[in-house]
Amino acid sequence: MSTDAPQQTRSEDVLLTTGEAARLLGASRQHVVNLCDRGELPYVSTGVHRRLRQADVEAFGAQKDRLTRDQRRSLWFAYAIAGKIAADPASTLTVARRDLEAMCREHPRGRAAKRLAEWAQLLDGPVEEFLMTLTSSSPRARELRQTLPFFGVLSDREQHQVASAFGSEPRAPRRWGRR
Template identity: 55%
Template structure:
């Protein structure tokens, strides 16, 4: 026998089409597809179609999650890195080299997916790279956990960014 709590959990966790998700978010279906491809919105495949859990849509819609101390430090390091890249765009080449090395070690799973996204960002418009690097979004938080920018900042710059995050 189902209880009221079972019914409400089923509604919260039901699988939605991209069209239904688009209506809930007030966005286009293509935007929903983009959210899933970037990793901002988890999905499952049903045949050739994406299905998204209502709970994941709600989490995206109503997320007010604050940054943890580690995430704040990571974000401040990203701010410093972005600033240095703006002044010295040639340092993107160092990130490409780091990424190539990282991709040989992480060929499968979620880390490989994040590294593939970094590859797209490094190969794409510079402004998109800076935006992804410095955004407080969940996607950018995950990307920063797999950052190819080691060595861009000097030790003094790194310590100054960490000090500013306090």
Template identity: 55%
Template sequence: MRSLTYELAQEGQRDELLTTGEAAKLLNVSRQHIVDLCTNGDLPFSTVGTHRRVRRADLVQLRSRTERLTRDQERSLWLGHAIAGKLVADPTGVLARAQANLAQLQARHPRGQAARWLDEWGRLLSGPTAAVLDALTSRSLRARELRQNSPFAGVLSDEERHQVLAAFGESQGRPRR
């Protein structure tokens, strides 16, 4: 049986445009999931009339990005879980601190990619807490990018942060110091 990556990257077909339905079938996900990836900016697309088209090469790239987290992404996920624990224990206090941090970050980064993710945090922080928890603990591409631009500085004490990073190091085969 050939791998999905091989199926996606067959010679001469890398620039082939696919419908969202065809892309969904190749990735074994729903068509709506492909549409959501396009809408969130996680999957580039072009439009033909009113229909989205996705390049086969972009599906290959998406597949390779979603399979494994980098060490930094894994570390930020561990910190995200710790912050999520604090958020569950004190939603009002943690969200207030994140909002204050976000305002400072947005003043420092008024445009560019960071501004885009900070705007997304603004939408999340003003919505249901469950959406914030999902961003802190999900392995999705969107959550990875959000965590790289996190407004949660200072939510964990230095000691708590050190404990999380030490536990992460142990999980990676590095002994505690």
């Protein structure tokens, strides 16, 4: 029995150019190249060109909750701040309130003022709720952390340690091999 019918190609077998991947993601080709260079999208080199598996591109595009590098970095600082609060809530929250008041004076209007008002509400509520919001990867928490007023909770040394630890975080491999 002959099988002359064309075989269907699975998306994990299809290789795309960076331009094709960009169209699929609704992004620029340069953005796709940058994602590859940062290790966020795996690729294989064919000569001087990058090729990406369609399945990888589709999976990347489907990740609605993926954090940017800056968002992940702010989350690391939030974890460090949360650790200080968990270890000594009373004095650490006093410092946090002082920092918040200072930032409210610096930003009396606009989006930052609204975020700071939300932080103030959270500080006045249960500590667990504050900690959950501080360390959440939800869209609301991500937006709130764009105006994170609690860096004074961490010493300069601790801030440096968090930044160094985050900078040395292993990244996803940039390339994948053939099977």
